[in-house]
Amino acid sequence: MSRWLAGPRAGWALAMNDLRAWLRSPWAVAAALVPPLGMGVLVAVLTLAVSKQPVALVVEDRGLDAERMAQIVRGDREAYALKDMSLTQAEAALRQLQVAAIIRIPDGFGAAAATGDAHVDLLLNNIDVDFSDDLRRTVTRSVAQFDAPELGGEAGVKDSLLQAAVRQLAHPETAGQALTATGNPYRVAVDEHDLRFTTVSFMRYQVVPILILAAVNIGLLGTALLCVREFEERTIKVLLLAPVRRGFLLGGKLCAGVLASAALLTLLVFGGVWRGALRPPAAHWPALIALLGGTAVMAAGLGVLLGTLVRRSRVLTVVGLNLATALFFLGGGFTTVAFLPDWLAAIARILPTSYAIDGLRQTLFYPDLRGVGRDLLVLGAAAIGSAVLSALALRRGWNGR
Amino acid sequence: MRDARVAWASARLEWQHLGRDRLFLLCTLLAVVNFIVVVSLFGLTGSHAPTALIDEDGGPYARQFVSALEQAHHSFRLEPMSAAAALRALRDGRLVAAITIPAGFSDGAASGAIVPIRVDVDNVDIDLTDDVQRALPSAIVAFGTAIGVSGVHVHAEEHDLLAHDTDYIPYLVVSGLALDALVVAGVLGALVLVRDFEPAAGRVDKLWRLAPVGPAAVLLGRLLAAATVAAVAVGLTFVVVVLGYHVSPRSLPQALGALLACVLIFTCLGGLLGVVVRRTQAVVPLVFGLAMPFYLDSGALEPARLDGERVWQIAHLSPAYYAIGVLERAFHGLQVTPEPVSVDLLVLAGCAAAGLLAAGMAARRGQPR
Known part of the structure; x- marks a missing residue:
């Protein structure tokens, strides 16, 4: 029995070791916390000004x-x-x-x-x-x-009706007739129907990019840099010589990245709920948690793949920056992929972050969970695909060194 | 003199290091171009909200109204479709709004009656929702003017301060250049110094104390090498902006000078971060992560002060704010900071000097280890 548990134990030990290395560095923790918090504060301030x-x-x-x-x-x-x-x-x-x-x-x-x-x-x-x-x-x-006046929205219509009422008072002979907003010389009025009861505030809408930035930043870049450390310090040789299946080693690395990202995302979610910026319908909470979990696993999976493929921190840095930039911006961090030109939207659809962002928006802002299953599936597939490719990349390391 | 020789030797050594790593150089060049391209995406969704058009009338006044919608200050990207398809797309988040011109619209408008048009709005994004709500009256006024309605007592008369509006993407790519310089020069500046503090490189920083010169000379040489590579990368982006986006600077020397200043300054600040943080694992996510709030709060999308006094005050903490002030002036002749360009440049130079000085002090602090 203990022989069966040796692998998971080794993987878990590796994960804990990586987590401790991460936590021991106050700057690494700051690198995880400062950007999303900074962006959160900024978005909160911008909320007061946006569209005014x-x-x-x-x-x-x-x-x-x-x-x-x-x-x-x-x-x-x-x-x-x-x-x-x-x-x-x-x-x-x-x-x-x-x-x-x-x-x-x-x-x-x-x-x-x-x-x-x-x-x-x-x-x-x-x-x-x-x-x-x-x-x-x-x-x-x-x-x-x-x-x-009715062209000014609801307030305008009220204003218009008020004027009609004043007119009726001034001309008692019209008493008893229905009050109608009149005097629109442009001949067209707007009959607006909103899809949701209240418009989503800027603060609530920007919660999604903050969560994705945190996941990409720590899940992808942080995990990749933790992986590459093993290659640069040559400890990878020791790890590979250990009597443990390679899958458990990769699992341990993945686990460390997922735990770090999950811890950060949990903190941000609590902060968001506390500040009222995160208010999904009650029934959507399981889907939201699954999506955030899926996003953390996907980002950490890509991080492990990147780390095992690139193996040098300097090159990893710029490759990681390329990938993180594309994942965040092209995935829809500051834009809506569906509103991009078709050819660009098609490229964005290759990126797993676009599914994470779509899923999070659907969960947080829409009444149903249409498409969330597909989004979770893509995130899971990206994580599994990354893990498989990482195993293959690690095999190259075993044979090559 | 000896310090200068050491600095030069240090720079040459770093150039050789970087020169040997072609993959790194290639990826750096790719990173800057990639960054500018994805940053400009924002400009594609900032206007022309995708809107379904359901024309149940099809008459001459309906066509006139559609034309007014199309010309309403770049507000709508109209997509004719059926009501059912529009509702589906709206619920799927693929549209901002659906406008229905009812049957009988033309007859009603011709007879002088007030015809209501149904507008379904996905009010998920307050910015786009407001755009739609404010653009419709614009289109209605344009429609009324086009068909020559009577009874209008007041008109708006616009006087622009500038000869022409700068298109949004050209505005964004110029501020993107400043952010590009921030990310690339910042990361490179940090990387060339952080290496010496890492166990994998054998903690070379310990050797610094044995050197017969202060660490500032070594540091200066390294940063010079990093700045050269960053300058080449940002230079490539500049070419992409000029040739790819057709955005030419009004003053080439001023634009190139501003870009070079940005590169030098952000390299120094990156160097400071590298010496303080001393871990690649922390410094890279920190630079990338901080670039995002800097991106939002530096006048990258519009002058920071127009977002409110508090946002503007916070923006002063970001070096990108000053850099964008200088670059927008050099490229488009726009004043996007209330401070004159000379003040922006002075602050940037001060940041660089402070960064270099602080990096030297931080490196010295680390020596006795």
Whole structure:
């Protein structure tokens, strides 16, 4: 019986040894913790700013129409981080990049509005097209709300109905008629239906890349560097001469990487739940845990493969950087693979991280678990494939040294 | 003079080391190009949200409305499909929204009635959801203007500060160059020094104390060699950016100078990290991992200050913030930091000097072991 257990015991001892080596180095632990935590803090801060445009509002007309226009802009707190300023202050703020644009309601606005010829000036620091387009859309919507309040979303519809109610009070002969939002001269209204009850916040959406970054960073790069150490310090010869099957040695290495990644991911998941950034439906927890486990095994498996194939830390570093970059970015770390051009999406589909990211998003943000089984299967296959290839690579080491 | 000779000899030795390792050099070149390519992917999904178009009307006003949607500030990538296919794709996360133009749209619009269009939105990503919600009124206003509606009292009048918008991918690849330099020069700077502290290399650092010169000379030579390789790698990326992405710098000397400065600075900072951390196992994940938050908070996607004062204040901790300020100026003539370029350059030079000094001190601290 003890003979049967010798292999697993050796593998476990190897795993514990690697883990201890990892834990003994405070910098290695810092390398695992600092990047995801740094990114978490940054995302938390960015959540306050995302999709809000810093804008200066300059109101030069004192009439009621100008005030109404200004209230429309001020009321859109989701779109603008607004500051009321004088024109001089606003221009200085624009130069200092404190604001991206100036919305100016010029003198004479009210009189011009009466004749249908009023304009709102948008002075835009059009640094890049993405940012500039965001502002163009937002300001066009605000201006359109002046004539068609319902174009401002739910708040706009309420505003429109309120105006209708006021009109009805002013004209009692219309009492009893249904209140309808009128006055949309553009002839088109938007009837929006959202797929989910509340929009997923930026913070919650960015939890997925943080988890993947942690897995790639420690699971892949960390495990690969732990493996390569055996080759550089020549301890691999001793390991291979041990009366243990090679599979157990690889298993031990894989186990160390998985345990380190799993420990880090567990910590991040607890942190995410505590801060309210991670809130999957209750029934999705098993799938989430399975996906995170699968991701850790996949990343560590690729790490073992990389370490046994490359064998030199210097080369491993740059090969690892190539792989980690592709796995993170092309896998969908900061993008959505389904939105990429078809040819690029097809390349991304080769990468196991794209399945991990897809699965995590499905588990966290969608009502069902469609496709998660496939994602788990791919992650498992990538891990097994890596382990088999690592065994073959190790055979090369045995024969070659 | 003796120190200079030692530094030169140290650099030559490191060049020979690196020169012998062709696979390493090849992978380094591949890494920088790979990095810039994948970083630019963000630009492909930042606009043109994939949106299903279900046109149940097909009349002239519907076509006019589709045209307005297509021209709504790069907002939609319209994909005509059936309602069932759209709903399926939306639920699978393959679309941001589905717009249905109902039957009778043209007749309704022609008669002056208000026609509602149904818009189903997958509000999973607040950024894209907001884009769609804000772009639709833009398209509706453009449609109204095109068909000549009456009763509009106010128009928006745009005045741009710059002659033209810089496209998003050209903006991203330039900031990508700074991050490229950060990752590659940082890793190389760390690697050439960390080796001497590792047991596998026989802890050569112990020998440093026997040398008749201070460790700073050896360190300087090593970093010079690392910076040369990083400069070649970043130079290759520069060629890719110019020829592949067709992004030419407004001022070639300024762009090359800025890139070279980035390489030198990040090599020094990498060297500092190498001497402090002393383990490849820790230093590589640390540089790669830190590059991601630096990427988000350095003005890589848009000027950092426009993300809010707090983000902007944190950005000052990242050397990439200053580097992007210099590079965006050199390539596109854009001012993306409120600080002048000269201040950005000064801070970068200060970072390099501080990094070099601190690395020398850290190496000296390690000597008595």
